[in-house]
Amino acid sequence: MAITRYSGNRMTGLSSDTKPTSNLITGSMFQETNTDDLYLWDGDSWNVVAGASAQVSFLDEDNFSSDSATAVASQQSIKAYVASQVPGSQNVFSTLAVSGQDNVVADAATDTLTLVAGSNMTITTTAGSDTITFAASGGTQNLFQTIAVSGQSDVVADSSTDTLTLAGGSNITLTTNASTDTVTIAASSSSATVTVTDNEATNENNLITFVADAATSTGAHGLEMDGDLHYNPSTGTVTSTVFAGALTGNATTATTLATARTIGGTSFDGSAAIVPATITVADTTDTTAFVALFNSATGDLAPKTDAGITYNAGTGTLTATAFVGPITGDVTGNASGTAATVTGAAQTAITSVGTLTGLDLTSGDKTIFATVGNNTLTVGASNTTVNIAGDLTVGGDATTFNTATVSVEDPLMILASNNNAADAVDIGFYGLYDTSGSLDLYSGLFRDANDSGKWKLFKDLQAAPTTTVNTSGTGYAVGTLVANIEGNVTGSAGTATGLAGSATVLATARTISASGDITWTSASFNGSANVTSVAAITADVIINADVKSDAAIAYSKLAALTDGNILVGNGSNVPTSVNPSGDIDITNAGVFSIASGVIVDADVNASAAIAYSKLAALADGNILVGNVSNVATSVNPSGDIDVTNAGVFSIASDVVVNADIKSDAAIVDTKLATISTADKVAGGAIQIDSGTDGTGITIAATDKFLIDDGGTTKYVNASQVLTYTSGSGASESFAIAMAVAL
Numbered sequence: 001m002a003i004t005r006y007s008g009n010r011m012t013g014l015s016s017d018t019k020p021t022s023n024l025i026t027g028s029m030f031q032e033t034n035t036d037d038l039y040l041w042d043g044d045s046w047n048v049v050a051g052a053s054a055q056v057s058f059l060d061e062d063n064f065s066s067d068s069a070t071a072v073a074s075q076q077s078i079k080a081y082v083a084s085q086v087p088g089s090q091n092v093f094s095t096l097a098v099s100g101q102d103n104v105v106a107d108a109a110t111d112t113l114t115l116v117a118g119s120n121m122t123i124t125t126t127a128g129s130d131t132i133t134f135a136a137s138g139g140t141q142n143l144f145q146t147i148a149v150s151g152q153s154d155v156v157a158d159s160s161t162d163t164l165t166l167a168g169g170s171n172i173t174l175t176t177n178a179s180t181d182t183v184t185i186a187a188s189s190s191s192a193t194v195t196v197t198d199n200e201a202t203n204e205n206n207l208i209t210f211v212a213d214a215a216t217s218t219g220a221h222g223l224e225m226d227g228d229l230h231y232n233p234s235t236g237t238v239t240s241t242v243f244a245g246a247l248t249g250n251a252t253t254a255t256t257l258a259t260a261r262t263i264g265g266t267s268f269d270g271s272a273a274i275v276p277a278t279i280t281v282a283d284t285t286d287t288t289a290f291v292a293l294f295n296s297a298t299g300d301l302a303p304k305t306d307a308g309i310t311y312n313a314g315t316g317t318l319t320a321t322a323f324v325g326p327i328t329g330d331v332t333g334n335a336s337g338t339a340a341t342v343t344g345a346a347q348t349a350i351t352s353v354g355t356l357t358g359l360d361l362t363s364g365d366k367t368i369f370a371t372v373g374n375n376t377l378t379v380g381a382s383n384t385t386v387n388i389a390g391d392l393t394v395g396g397d398a399t400t401f402n403t404a405t406v407s408v409e410d411p412l413m414i415l416a417s418n419n420n421a422a423d424a425v426d427i428g429f430y431g432l433y434d435t436s437g438s439l440d441l442y443s444g445l446f447r448d449a450n451d452s453g454k455w456k457l458f459k460d461l462q463a464a465p466t467t468t469v470n471t472s473g474t475g476y477a478v479g480t481l482v483a484n485i486e487g488n489v490t491g492s493a494g495t496a497t498g499l500a501g502s503a504t505v506l507a508t509a510r511t512i513s514a515s516g517d518i519t520w521t522s523a524s525f526n527g528s529a530n531v532t533s534v535a536a537i538t539a540d541v542i543i544n545a546d547v548k549s550d551a552a553i554a555y556s557k558l559a560a561l562t563d564g565n566i567l568v569g570n571g572s573n574v575p576t577s578v579n580p581s582g583d584i585d586i587t588n589a590g591v592f593s594i595a596s597g598v599i600v601d602a603d604v605n606a607s608a609a610i611a612y613s614k615l616a617a618l619a620d621g622n623i624l625v626g627n628v629s630n631v632a633t634s635v636n637p638s639g640d641i642d643v644t645n646a647g648v649f650s651i652a653s654d655v656v657v658n659a660d661i662k663s664d665a666a667i668v669d670t671k672l673a674t675i676s677t678a679d680k681v682a683g684g685a686i687q688i689d690s691g692t693d694g695t696g697i698t699i700a701a702t703d704k705f706l707i708d709d710g711g712t713t714k715y716v717n718a719s720q721v722l723t724y725t726s727g728s729g730a731s732e733s734f735a736i737a738m739a740v741a742l
Helices: 075-085 718-725 732-741
Strands: 004-006 010-013 029-032 038-041 046-050 121-126 131-136 172-177 182-187 206-211 223-232 237-239 261-263 266-268 309-312 317-320 427-433 441-448 454-461 510-514 518-525 566-569 575-578 584-586 592-594 623-626 632-635 641-643 649-651 704-709 712-717
Touching (some): 712 718
Antiparallel strands (some): 038 046, 121 131, 206 223, 261 266, 427 441, 566 575, 704 712
16 A cells, blocks of 8 residues: 555555655654554664554653654653642743843743744644744745945845846865855965955954975965864954963953952952952942941951842932831831831821721821812722721711611711701611613602601602602602501591401491302301301302312212222213123122132233242152143153253263264363273374474483384384484485484
C-alpha cells in the first residue's frame, strides 16, 4: 500500500514499504499497519519503539540530558522534568520589550500574550510542532529600497519586483548557491595594493587584519582577523585580550599605581583595600539623593545606601517606606504603626485615614468634619456594623435609611414630637408604589388635623404628602381595610357590606327553604329565636357520586342474595345474583372447591414448583421415563447404566467400547496402563522434542538408543553405536548423521 502522511510528520504503511529518510524532522513517526510496530525517526535512522518488535530501553534522567529518540522516560523522571518546566519553577520572561514600543508585561501567571498580524503580515500557528510562522501576506513595499556605498551613487529599488545585481570587480569572483541562498565574494588573484579610506569618527569596533602564517615579510600571503583584536575609530581604542611589550599612556586596569595617593588621610597605591579616615562631602541640590547607611554605630565601615530611603534636597523631604518613633512636622503619605497620638492645635493636614481601631475624644462637645458642607460623610464600609452606644441625635431636614430592613426596639414610636404648640400638621405614615410602571402613587394611614383628628386610610394619591395629606389631590381615594372589628359600630353609614359583628334581630323576617334532592321549609325567621324543620331526600335521586368513597354501607342494607349465590355483572354491566357452576363451587360460608377431574396442564402455573411428595409413589431406584403413549412411567434402569435411590449413576463393568470414547476426549496418559504389546506405538507417534532436554549431558557408553531391528523395536547401548560407526559397515553419511545426533 502507499505510504499515507498526516499532519505533524505522522505516516502509516506496510512493513514492506520503504520508509522515507529525507524531509523529516526528529520525532517523526511511522506505523506499520500489518504488524502494529511503531517507528521513531531520531534524525539519522528509524527505530522501533512499540509493538512486537520493539526493544524499549528506559532512562531515569530528571533533566532529559541525553535527548534520546528511542528510550522511554521513567515516571519519576517525567514528574521531575515537568515540575522543573511549569511556571514557578523555571525562569520565564515577565516583560517583552520592543525597541521604540511600550513593554508588554504579564499581569498574572495565567495571562495570555496575543500576537496580532500587522499590515501585509500573516501569523500561522501549528499546535503539533509548537511553532509560530510569520510571513508577508502581500503588499507593495520596495525591499532593499536604497543601498548606499561610501563614495558611490546609491542603488535604489524602483519597484517591489526590481532586481539587485551584484557584479564582480577586478580580481573579485562572485559565486551564488540557490539551494542555500548564499553569495560568496572572493578575491580571484593577489593584489599588490589595497584601497582604504580614513575613518576617525565612527563609534564601531573594526577588526584588525594581519598576515597569516607568514615566514617572510614579503610575498603573497593571506590576510586574517581575530574577533578579540579590534579598533574603535571614535575612541581611538585598540582592544586585545593580551598586550606584550612596553606601553605608554593610561591603562584601563593596573596592579598598582605608579605613585601612591592619599584618600581620606590614608595612603592608597591599589595593592590593597583601605578605609579612609575622613570623607569630604559636598552640599547637594539633587531632588533624589540616597542616604548613607552603616551596619554599625562605630568601626571601620563601608557606606551603603538603600533604595527604600531617599532625600529631596529641593524640598527637604525624607522619604522612606516606614518610620518608627516620634515624628515632628507634616507627614505626607500614609502613617501606620502603633502611634496613638497626633499632636498639634489643628490637624488640617490629615486628609484621609486608613483604618482606625479606635477614636477617643476628650470630654465636651466635639464637631467632626465641620466643613463637610454638601459632601457625604460615610461611616462604616459595606457589610459592616456601626454601633452607637449612647443616644443619637440627628439634625437637619431629612434622615434617609438606605437599608433593606429597619428594626426598632421601641414598642411605641412617637411622631410629630415637636407638634406641641398647635394642631396644624397631619400625623401618620405613607408608602410609595407604582402599578403602571410610569406613575408614582402613595398610600398610607394618617390623622387628619383638618377633619377633627379623624384617622383615615388613603390610596392612589399622585403627589407625595408634605406635612399634610392633600385629600383633594389628584388620585386621592379612600383605602380599603380588611380586618375583624370587635365592639359596637356606631354612626350612620349609607351602605354597609359584609358581615356585622353582632345584631339583635333582622329588620325583615325571612323564610328559609330548600328544593332539589333535599326538600325543607322553615317557619318565618327573624333571628329572635330558633326555628326547626324536617329535611327529606327526594325519591330516586341518590347516584354513585352521592355515596362517600369510604361510606362502608352494611351488607344487610343490600337487596336479598340467594343462599350460595354471588354477585356477577351481567351483559348490561349490572350486578346480578347467580349460582356458581363448572370447575368451581362455593358454599354460603365462602368455601371454594375444585370439581374432580377438571385440572389440565394449562391450569398449572409455569413456576408452580409442585412438591415431589405430592406425586404418585415411585418405586425404590426407579425413574420416570415417557412410554410409547408419551406418558411418564415408572421403570427400573438396566443395561450399561444403573442408578441408586440416592441418584448415584454407575457404569457396569466391561461395557465401554471404543465408539463410546469421544474423538477429542484427551485422556491423560497417567490413566493408561503400561503399553507392553509389540507394534502398539507407531514411530511417528514418538515426539522427542517434548522430552527432557539432554543437550548438556555427556553420553556414556551404557546410555541406550532405540532402533528398529527388522520390524522389532529394541534398544542398544551407545558403545554399540560407536563400534558400528567406526567399522566398515557404516557409510560416511551415516557417520556424519550419527555425529550430529550424538
